Amino acid sequence: MTAMEWFTGPDYWLSRLVFQRGLALLYLVAFLSAALQFRALIGERGMTPVPRYVAYVPARRAPSVFQLHYSDRFFAAWAWGGTLLAAAVAGGAADAVPLGAAMALWAALWALYLSIVNVGQTWYGFGWESLLLETGFLAIFLGNADTDPPVLVLWLMRWLLFRVEFGAGLIKLRGDPCWRDLTCLHYHHETQPMPGPLSWFFHHLPGPLHRVEVAANHVAQLVVPLALFTPQPVAGVAAAVIICTQLWLVASGNFSWLNWVTILVAFSAVDGSALADLLGLPAHSLAPAPPSWFVALVLAATALVVALSYWPALNLISPQQRMNMSFNPYHLVNTYGAFGSVNRSRYEVVIEGTDAEHLTDGTPWREYEFKGKPGDVRRLPRQFAPWHLRLDWLMWFAAISPGYARDWFGPLVERLLTGDRDTLRLLRVNPFPGTPPRHVRARLYLYRFTTWRELRETGAWWHRTLIGEFLPPTRLAGS
Structure with a gap:
């Protein structure tokens, strides 16, 4: 040698x-x-x-x-x-x-x-x-x-x-x-x-x-x-x-x-x-x-x-093991891990808008569709990895707890109300292609996969149940 x-x-x-x-x-x-x-x-x-x-x-x-x-x-x-x-x-x-x-x-x-x-x-x-x-x-x-x-x-x-x-x-x-x-x-x-x-x-x-x-x-x-x-x-x-x-x-x-x-x-x-x-x-x-x-x-x-x-x-x-943590600002020799806990139920935040000036119980609302996260129950989830849809991922965290969305959800709604083109490009469907909505709200749903029978009868991959309000109807200040 x-x-x-x-x-x-x-x-x-x-x-x-x-x-x-x-x-x-x-x-x-x-x-x-x-x-x-x-x-x-x-x-x-x-x-x-x-x-x-x-x-x-x-x-x-x-x-x-x-x-x-x-x-x-x-x-x-x-x-x-x-x-x-x-x-x-x-x-x-x-x-x-x-x-x-x-x-x-x-x-x-x-x-x-x-x-x-x-x-x-x-x-x-x-x-x-x-x-x-x-x-x-x-x-x-x-x-x-x-x-x-x-x-x-x-x-x-x-x-x-x-x-x-x-x-x-x-x-x-x-x-x-x-x-x-x-x-x-x-x-x-x-x-x-x-x-x-x-x-x-x-x-x-x-x-x-x-x-x-x-x-x-x-x-x-x-x-x-x-x-x-x-x-x-x-x-x-x-x-x-x-x-x-x-x-x-x-x-x-x-x-x-x-x-x-x-x-x-x-x-x-x-x-x-x-x-x-x-x-x-x-x-x-x-x-x-x-x-x-x-x-x-x-x-x-x-x-x-x-x-x-x-x-x-x-x-x-360590018994208090931490996952996905960097010990230095250069991200060298990190600790990794995923899904130390698993959710038993799936919640989704669904964002809707309306162009109605005054809101009533009969006001029609239209949904914004995201590219990756579940929305339309009839839409089969798509394969995106290794591509990373960053907004879609954080919407999943927002559904777990509003605290995860504290810094960015308000700004997201504001950009939908102004029809910001860069934000809308991150979405799959903008239900207001002409002028932006007057009001935007967000609702929390419980999603689950349908059964084989439900899929055959309805063509839906998901079943969803309304849980409550995530964000009440909001409009731009002064509008």
Whole structure:
């Protein structure tokens, strides 16, 4: 063995290729989502404007280029620039340039998106934002075609995957009792934030199969991740199991890019050479020994991740485990987890408007339709992931408790009353295409999936029951 043979893992060349190209595509989705949604959410006239946020949150808590300057035009250029850069990397740009330039491209993607997340406020308060950033940071040090993948970074990827899966498993066992009695999936497919086109069918699987789903989830998240730290082929098999369970989640709901990032990280534990042989790909030629400066940077990054791992490791063993938390403003080495508790019932906030000047019991109201969240009971839920419909997701939280919507629901209603075009673009149906309504109200409904019989008789995927008023009829002041 030469002095540097310990540093690289040539068997993982295909694993790295799949991971890097896939991650670049997810960056593209993330930047494109930001470019197309930001004006209504965090723009200068958005519901929670960036200028107001950075006025009281210092740069040390939220490092971002937008701490120095913000305008909608500048943000748009930033997001579209990230989109173009991600598209270039997905097309192979990072493998067509020298190693140092490739690292710079990946570092630029990470820094560009970090600036967006750190001023995104509640709209970007999801665990998969931190997961994308942590994964993107590690991608900087994976190298390109000029060198074989560094073994240390591959191990850091496994450590990340372990925290994602094992943390999610622990938060479930420590949380809702239905995870322990294997009944959570009697409810989850119906009450999850944004059901997909197959969620109705998953919900109607037999009860015993739901219990099998939960038990299999516990195995996949609490047992299988331990095998990631074993030699091949066991580690590769463990990664394959995780990939399969993530694809099950992709099929059963819409969780933005959470599952897709997890799948890509899992590829870091797959023996690429064995996969290449299976696919009949040509044998990989060993790359030259990596330059010393690259080795030094990888060692420094490894030391940084090891040091920052203290807090998430402590969180894993804590009885008061927290989920989806970053311990530093750079979103490096975070803690993850989801659905520590599962809703037993699904509530939806339905927003309506009327152009009537005076309100009576007979006033006709028309509903605003969202792209992803349930509304029209006859509309089959759509598949959007890995796309992230940020407003739709927060509407789910609003239905759980008005407190989740305190900062943005009033501004949303105001923008509907003024017919704000950027806000209306986030919706599927605007029932007032000509002039905006005079009054807007919001009502709370209990939704449930219909039965097979109800579906056949009515054609409706949902049944809903009015619970009460979420927001009384509101009009613009002085109108």
